Amino acid sequence: MALEISRPKITDDQHFQRTTNSVSEHKIKRTETKKFLDRLSNTKQQHVNMKKQESWLNWEGVRQKKLSWKELWNGRYTWRHDKVLSVLADTLERSRKKPRKKKRSLRFVNFVKAGEQTTRSTVEGSGLLGTAGEWQMRADLKGRMQFPQEIAVTNQRPDIVLWSTSIKQAVLVELTMPWEERIEEAHERKRNKYQDLVADCQQQEWKMWCLPVEVRCRGFVGQSMWRALRIIGITGPERRQLIGHLSREAELASMWLWRKRNDKWTGKTDH
Template sequence: MKSGERQPSGRAFMDDMTISTKTVIEARWTLQELDKMSTWARMKVKPSKYRSLVVKNGKVKEERFKIGDEIIPTVSQKPVKCLGKWFNNNLSDRLRVEDTYKQLEDWLKAVDKSGLPGKYKAWIYQHGILPRLLWPLLVYDVPMTTIEGMERISNGYLRRWLGVPRSFSSVGLYSLGSKLQLPLKSITEEFKVTKVRQHLMLKKAGMINEIVGRVAVGRQGLDVTPTAKWRTATVEGKRHLVQKEVRSMEEESRMVKAVSMKKQGSWLNWEGARQLKLSWNEIWKMEPNRLQFKLKSVYDVLPSPTNLATLGLIDDPKCILCSKPANLEHILSSCSSTLKDGRYTWRHDMVLGTLADTLERNFRKPRKNKEGLTFVNFVKEGEKGQKKSVEGSGILGTATDWQMLVDLKQKLQFPPQIAVTNQRPDIVIWSASTKQAILLELTVPWEERIQDANERKRLKYQDLLAECRDNGWRVWLFPVEVGSGGFVGQSIWRALRALGIVGGERSKLIGNLCKEAETSLMWLWRKRSEQWKQ
């Protein structure tokens, strides 16, 4: 550089160096030129931050270059990490995939040895291990067999942490369509969703909803559930549609697996029961062993005599109390000796007491009247009926002088001013000023028989309803069910809405009913081989 000339900036120097490397074929010549450069230039170049790679005839050669006295490390010596992916002289991802597999095992073992309760370990897997695992699975080319192997390992640890046997199906861990849903995610499902999110190659998947239309779920009416359309969706909306389609495909495969399992898939027959989706907050509040018992009872993996006989652990699968085959349904809902002893009645009364306490608090609290519910009077053929608007939020908001009788501890006597009958609904609420009456009949059946119980109770009180209406009373009958396993029926959700108990108050009541039924169920299971003691 001549005197008086302006010293080049660092960026200009790098541009000159780039032009030089483009015009020179031999890399060694470039290195010699670097050695001849000024001391200022050499101070800016840090060989330790560079990597070298020599490929001759398709093979990597261990040739090294120097800048001054410092050697530029090769990629094989010091791999480069960029955006979470390691680059070395091997163009294959096989070794990095194996390292990720081993890293997952190390993480799971470390959590397993931590000494924390099982539900805390499951939380660490969901919020700590799984998110850290997904990025390597995204940047590397991982075969599906490896992903399935990772999920098998994690499933084993999750079963141990949740206290369920090894035969417990993975459907119970990850399914979003089962009656009992856990806040856990499958590695396979998240891997597929992540890959789709990266490439967005399944754009046509989002159009399936437009072809099929809106699908009605359960007893919903046609075109009730709103769905986003692919044509009008934003870029982010299209991404969510694609991910949703992938998740639905994974859920469909779980449902197919559940159908093939006679015992652990028996919840598919619980048509009248509402789904129970557990959150982490609810799991934290559960008493010890409650979650473990809940999972085992829903998926029928408790050590009942029939299950033990199937595994060859005992020879006689009969009930100790009545000598009939003792499967889970028999022990918890159908044993004649237990029924005579009054255990099922005791469970029914425990749930009924919780329901009655909430109803009494609701109709006694002050309500702000407003235009609301509209009732339809059914009239005889040939007569004209009129629709009358009433004020209030639900039926309980239509009067202020409600009275209530509950069939607990002593036999309920039906109010004679309404009708004279020997029938005894579990709860009777009436208003003398408006001549309105509400009848609630609670049943605690096996979950598969919730629908049958509702229809049976509805038919049982038809004559009583007709007599009440003939006496000039407006009367409503609500047969409600809380399953013996702690799953409420759809009927109780609709009944509370009609009464005016909605929102957080309804959710809290249903949670209390489920907890009461679960507690009673655990007690019946522990005392299954003992005689009732008055």
């Protein structure tokens, strides 16, 4: 005996209502899709506008240029260098005066990647400043700095010298503000510049640390700066804060020089 299943009949009004609902849902989805695409387009346009507004950060249209001695001695690029150097020197001076737990020597932690045979060392602990309590410091700012004669007699003037006579250790810090593509070249040039001085100091039984550091002229702080601060003993939030200050100072100084590029340099600035 076959079962008969009765299905409810759909009236014309119900069919019309279903069709209307389907059309309405389609319109809603199409409207939402259009709004999403419009928002996406506006976001892309805003990004383009922001890039144009901040195009000075990329210095669009600016060509790389090797500076002449006349331009260097003119003062404006030395001014930018010294603005960044003063930020670095101030932090090192404060850190030098902080009380630290003394350690006779630095401890190094070796890290080896999978498959590597050579090791890489990184400083652990309080850094060099933690190996003695009577560190002295000189920075080549506001006049000609004289290299400490108890270390060596020389006419060379690194940007910053940190030294301790009790443990006969010294740190040379040399800041360069190169163009982005020349950062490695600048690092090697500065390291080679002080090779003879380091060798002379080592002959006098001083343990020397030569730390060339770079802050690019558009504000990017090189990895050499991060490593140097870690070796000296500036780590954690203090290091991150200093990196931010160095980047901002370099960026502002470069922007100021760019805006005043056609003005005669007088040595007086409002920055």
